[in-house]
Amino acid sequence: MRIPTNNHTVSQQNGMYLYMVCFVAALGGFLFGFDTAVISGTIGLVKQDFVLNSVSEGWYVSCALLGCIVGVSCAGKLSDKYGRKNVLIISAVLFLVSAIGCMFAQSFAALILFRLVGGLGIGVASMVSPLYISEFAPSQLRGMMVSLYQLALTIGIVLAYFTNAYLADNASAVYASESLNSILHTEVWRAMLGLGAVPAFIFLVCLFIVPESPRWLLLKGQEQKAEMILTKIEGAEKARQEILAFKLQRNIKEAPLALLFTPVYRRALWIGLLLPFLSQVCGINAVIYYGPRILEQAGFTLNAALGGQVTIGLVNVVFTFVAIFTVDKWGRRPLLFLGVGGVVASLIIIGTLFALGITSGPWILLFILAFIACFAFSFGPVCWVVIAEIFPNAIRGKAMALATLSLWIGNFLVGQLTPVMLESLGSAWTFWLFALCCAPAIWLTSKRIPETKGRSLEDIEAFWRSNHKG
Missing domain, CATH: 1.20.1250.20 (MFS general substrate transporter like domains)
Incomplete structure (x- = not known):
């Protein structure tokens, strides 16, 4: 069963803009993959440092899932009300707070709390990032653009494995600074978890230079802003066609x-x-x-x-x-x-x-x-x-x-x-x-x-x- 198609082209200049915006949104997938996989290299180290039993160990591994479920449950309503971009900014802040908080956590309870915060970020990003890309990308490239999210996710997983292995292999070095010695030597799991702050910060900064989803803007009646964005992607004529098609729908309000x-x-x-x-x-x-x-x-x-x-x-x-x-x-x-x-x-x-x-x-x-x-x-x-x-x-x-x-x-x-x-x-x-x-x-x-x-x-x-x- 196939829906008939309407093919059109995207210019090279418009294509660069499209790729830039979708790449930024896909960073949410990278953080999703990195945060999910980095935990694997820290389990034994955290268990040893905090003297965890099997129940506490399982809670450390799975607590982020509770945050994910809460994050996903809230993200849909929030993104419909406040916009896709604003909710992605929230997810970036949650990732950043989680990474820094886990790195400096002084108790197991604090570590769990910041893992829950990270789970909220994962839940939000796992829903809003592909949603934003699908609403931004032109129809003939939408599959490729949304697939960039999954690619970023898999790269985040691999990078987490690599960084865990590298930090573990180089944990024998001793540093003069007590803080560095704790993070990179005696409690190297802190560095593994804290490293996620770098891509989270990059994600947060980049989100301020990308626009809001044009279809969300149309849903909110902000036609002029939506037309400007769609024109940058597909040209003026196609932008007008997209807006007209949107207006012809029966349900154009929330x-x-x-x-x-x-x-x-x-x-x-x-x-x-x-x-x-x-x-x-x-x-x-x-x-x-x-x-x-x-x-x-x-x-x-x-x-x-x-x-x-x-x-x-x-x-x-x-x-x-x-x-x-x-x-x-x-x-x-x-x-x-x-x-x-x-x-x-x-x-x-x-x-x-x-x-x-x-x-x-x-x-x-x-x-x-x-x-x-x-x-x-x-x-x-x-x-x-x-x-x-x-x-x-x-x-x-x-x-x-x-x-x-x-x-x-x-x-x-x-x-x-x-x-x-x-x-x-x-x-x-x-x-x-x-x-x-x-x-x-x-x-x-x-x-x-x-x-x-x-x-x-x-x-x-x-x-x-x-x-x-x-």
């Missing part, structure tokens, strides 16, 4: 979330809830965070960051480029079909290898990397693209928050249940269950998700109104 539950948009709601959830229950975070443990069960000794986590992270980055360069050429559905099929097949094969005891040699690692690669060009970026473009203008912020909350619920379930499944069911059944859980995404792509390549957000909204019985 609407309650209940609009999403009407028959017209119910299909979009199901896509927005199911696709993010299924993207998480495939077990991507289980592989990223519990990868060393899984590989250890297969006979590997990949405990060093550069041996295990960084390898997985680099594959994640490289194959995200596949989506960036193809999502607006091939479309959303082909990438999802190919990628999700590869994810399911890889999971089944990995489980079978464990079940048959074929754990020597490179096969387990190769198919784990195949799983990561398939996720990286499909589920990872395309999920953000789809949920950022399928909702109507009047409630896009609130609806995007709901979809992102579904993603975090799936994330939470996988994070909490994976250790239990590995211990009680074993690796084979763990991977088979992941395959079973995410397989419905193939049906969802085939029967429910329309092809939105090259369509304006207004055209997609008109499609739902004209096909709500489909």
Whole structure:
């Protein structure tokens, strides 16, 4: 099922402006990835310094998730009321406060508090950054631009692994300054967590030089400002066409979330809830965070960051480029079909290898990397693209928050249940269950998700109104 397209070009000058704005917004994804992954290198060190039991250790790792859920829950309403840019500024401040606070925390309670603050920032950025990019980018480049968010996220994960490894390897140096000695030598976890302040500060400064979302401005009746921004992106003629299309919509004012539950948009709601959830229950975070443990069960000794986590992270980055360069050429559905099929097949094969005891040699690692690669060009970026473009203008912020909350619920379930499944069911059944859980995404792509390549957000909204019985 495909929505007809209207292709147009963007000049080189306008393209530079577009890339600059989308790059700044994508830094929210970088901070999301960095803050999420940096925790892996600090667990043992924090546990030792604060003498944590297993319950406290689990709370240290998972407390940011509570902040994420609260952040996502508030971000939709705030971004609809105060603007996408202003809420992104709030997220940058939260990241900055969290990084500095964690670096200088003098008690475990203070450390948890600042991790919760960081979780708020993650929750806000995970929703508003792709939303802002989708509303800013022209239709024929929207998939690529939103995929930049996922790319930045994967780069943030890899950089966190690299910096953790570097700081750990160089922690033997002794410094004259007592503060530096504590941060870089005796309690190096402080440097690992505090390093996030650098990109957070860059993100905060850059946000002051980018404009507000033009569609949010139109929603608020600020047509002149919106036209100026759209003209910079696509030229005067196309800007006027975009504004006219927006005005012709039935719902051009803010609407309650209940609009999403009407028959017209119910299909979009199901896509927005199911696709993010299924993207998480495939077990991507289980592989990223519990990868060393899984590989250890297969006979590997990949405990060093550069041996295990960084390898997985680099594959994640490289194959995200596949989506960036193809999502607006091939479309959303082909990438999802190919990628999700590869994810399911890889999971089944990995489980079978464990079940048959074929754990020597490179096969387990190769198919784990195949799983990561398939996720990286499909589920990872395309999920953000789809949920950022399928909702109507009047409630896009609130609806995007709901979809992102579904993603975090799936994330939470996988994070909490994976250790239990590995211990009680074993690796084979763990991977088979992941395959079973995410397989419905193939049906969802085939029967429910329309092809939105090259369509304006207004055209997609008109499609739902004209096909709500489909």
